[in-house]
Amino acid sequence: MEALIKYELVINEALKSALMYDTPEEQIIEFISFFGRHIGCDRFYIFEDNTKDHVTNNTYEWCAEGVSKEIQNLQCVDMDIISWWYETFDKGENIIIQDIESIKEVHPYTYHTLSKQNVKSLVVCPIRYKEEIHAFFGVDNPPVHEILGLVTFLDMIATMVVSFLKIRNAQIKTKREAKMSGYTALAQIYMSMHYVNVQTNQFHIVKIKDEILKFLGRDALNSKEYDIEDDFMLHIQRIHQRFCNPDYLVYALDFIDLNTLEERMKNHHSIDHVFYGKISGWCRSRFIPVDFDENGHLLHVLYCMENIDEQKKREDKLLYMAQTDTMTGICNRGTGEKMIERVLKNKVSGMMCLVDCDKFKSINDTYGHMVGDEVIIAIANTLQKSCRGKDVVMRLGGDEFAMFIPGVTQQKCAKTFFKRLFENVKKIQIDALEGKEIIISLGACIYDGHEDLSFDDLYYRADSAMYESKKKVGYSATIYRK
Structure with missing residues (x-):
């Protein structure tokens, strides 16, 4: 009875001392530290089990002065x-080892693990609460004469x-949940959002749309809202493998690689x-x-996916308008010049051509500007049809066009191209021209x-050749000679 009263007094004092702190973490540490100091043991500790991975982790530890800390080594x-401890716990019993040599x-x-920590004796009790808590706590090297009484004492504080x-x-x-709830508001614009621990690969699903779930073969989220799940990379790989167009899959999978993420996100x-x-x-x-850990390494990130199809179409349309001659649909002068400058920078040989319509002003004056526009469009279409996909075709302005045809460096090939082009132009039929x-x-x-x-150098040379062609009547082509 006297021992029981003594234990109750110690428990009350420990509880008062722990409640002087604000956070549960601080309270737990003070609680076990108080007992460690009053029991006179080497260590007082709590281990929490990860049954999914079949491991246990030392989450809290108090050590007497001069005793080495083991918490970092016991993760x-x-x-x-x-395993025999768990079998004993399942029977509703505690672990009592009065002399480690006995095991x-x-x-x-077990003996090898404990002896490395300089454990001579110990008492350990299970901690169980539904499916939420699966753990044990205990003391190393308590006073020998108090070991049996200590079992009662630990049973008394287990509930606390x-x-x-x-x-x-x-x-x-x-x-x-508060943090995830805050992210949920941000997630409204996204198809999915995940809160990811970069260092552990664990994640929370903040939001995921039904069409993505369908590709995962799930009608709804199986897990509770904001529950932690393992293996983010495998989870997202499954989504991309089913959701992503195959032509883009390799690059999409490279992007989600957490192993390289910190380096890629610098600055x-x-x-x-x-x-x-x-x-x-x-x-x-x-x-x-x-956020980042105490060493400045990336810890948590948000991974978001959004649908930008309409935005991309608008961007592509604006890009097309910026790069294209609005009347003819071929490259405008600015875009064409840049393309040819890039070709010249890469030292790609080829032929630069300038083309214009003879007596175009008279067409405008006689038949009107609408017919003149029809002529320009027809010439542009014919130039495009006469060239290959890799050739550059552009409208310089008015009735003047330019082309760069990579690979054509011999006069014989050039003349063959001129002949084909002229034949195609002759086929143009515009009713208004009668x-x-x-x-x-x-x-x-x-x-x-x-x-x-430069482009200007080529333009000057081709324009000099054009001047000679204009002196001739009918279809004519001249190649510049130095």
């Missing part, structure tokens, strides 16, 4: 090492330890990647940093791929 301990032959793995852990878990859950507020989805068209993936033939003149220059020339 992800294989539960099989102490050396029967439980060699459970209470502290429950409060801690509830607070963690509340904070997590960036976010990084993104555009891919084409099978059912949603153009999509954008984005990583947004949330049978009047459209005639073009052409000036060309050949670039050998060695000289350092």
